[in-house]
């Protein structure tokens with residue numbers, strides 16, 4: 049078995065892992081990121097870059113270059129309910145230099161971070177390298193064992209950052225207990241061709257479904273959101289029901305959905321999970337991002353929280369690592385304490401306040417969700433919801 053050393057090994061090259069790798073390398077910490085896939089192109093996992101993430105990119109001095117990546121700017125979240133359109137969040141009212149969410153393919157964002165990190169000495173990204181287990185000495189984690197195309201690899205390090213997402217192998221390997229909440233939905237993803245100049249609003253509710261459309265230039269990335277655990281029922285109803293639902297939202301989709309969704313293989317199920325670790329760390333290992341707290345897509349905040357965790361972890365632990373020390377469990381606990389409040393607040397909103405935005409079964413229609421009634425009655429709230437979604441509690445800074 050090949051053995052290497054680093055000060056920190058990051059398992060997972062998603063938003064949390066790539067940002068943590070970049071920020072540690074910028075501090076002069078020798079860091080290895082292991083990513084099990086060969087590239088960043090894979091299942092749809094969200095395209096949103098929030099104001100607080102844009103500010104981090106700005107603090108790093110990369111903003112101008114970053115914004116050259118093709119993107120669209122969304123200044124509000126308006127939901128089309130049976131009772132008419134309701135604006136839930138108005139980013140134009142939050143002030144500051146980024147009064148919008150940038151929609152940018154996640155693989156472009158990750159490619160960008162990888163490129164920037166790759167320019168720094170001490171940064172290594174190993175793709176097709178899957179973290180399999182941890183190396184232990186007594187009760188302490190001392191590194192990671194990985195499978196790579198060149199065979200097994202052992203990387204010894206003072207800190208393992210587990211950023212390997214909601215099915216985290218690392219958190220399982222060290223036996224961190226998870227508490228899960230019921231997520232109200234599952235999501236079926238597919239694409240439909242987009243006509244030049246075709247526009248659509250972002251979110252529509254219908255009978256037994258919610259439809260989210262994301263402009264990807266030549267195509268629409270579409271989420272057909274269904275009540276959780278109902279995929280078998282949806283399949284039993286047949287593809288024609290799904291096609292009719294899609295066409296009911298936007299009649300020009302009628303022909304396209306018949307042509308382009310030929311069978312269930314053209315539709316991908318992503319089941320949604322909301323969970324959180326009670327303790328995010330063991331001596332020598334810290335979980336961040338979805339590995340510490342799997343987020344539902346509601347509000348599109350998971351990427352932002354993952355990035356914010358990475359910024360906090362790198363800022364709080366980087367100096368110890370750079371000085372050649374090993375972060376103590378107390379230092380790891382401080383990162384958890386700092387990040388837990390924003391995570392809890394968002395998960396509570398996702399599970400409770402936003403739950404009635406999604407139909408409970410395939411017959412019901414979302415008429416007047418509580419959140420819609422509130423923002424209709426008190427329109428000033430759209431500024432606070434925008435701030436909560438776009439910036440969140442405890443926005444993190446690079447230094």
Ligand SMILES: Cc1cc2nc3c(=O)[nH]c(=O)nc-3n(C[C@H](O)[C@H](O)[C@H](O)COP(=O)(O)OP(=O)(O)OC[C@H]3O[C@@H](n4cnc5c(N)ncnc54)[C@H](O)[C@@H]3O)c2cc1C
Nearest residue numbers: 060062063064084094179213337338345348349350351354
């Ligand atoms: C259907 C769906 C839609 C979503 N839409 C949005 C959205 O629009 N906006 C938003 O902000 N959030 C969205 N989310 C949530 C968002 O995807 C996550 O919160 C966010 O990606 C978390 O980032 P992460 O880096 O922690 O984990 P991930 O993005 O899951 O990244 C983990 C990385 O680790 C790699 N990996 C996994 N295991 C290993 C291993 N053993 N060894 C090496 N590498 C490994 C994976 O390949 C992956 O690259 C959505 C989630 C779902 C399920």
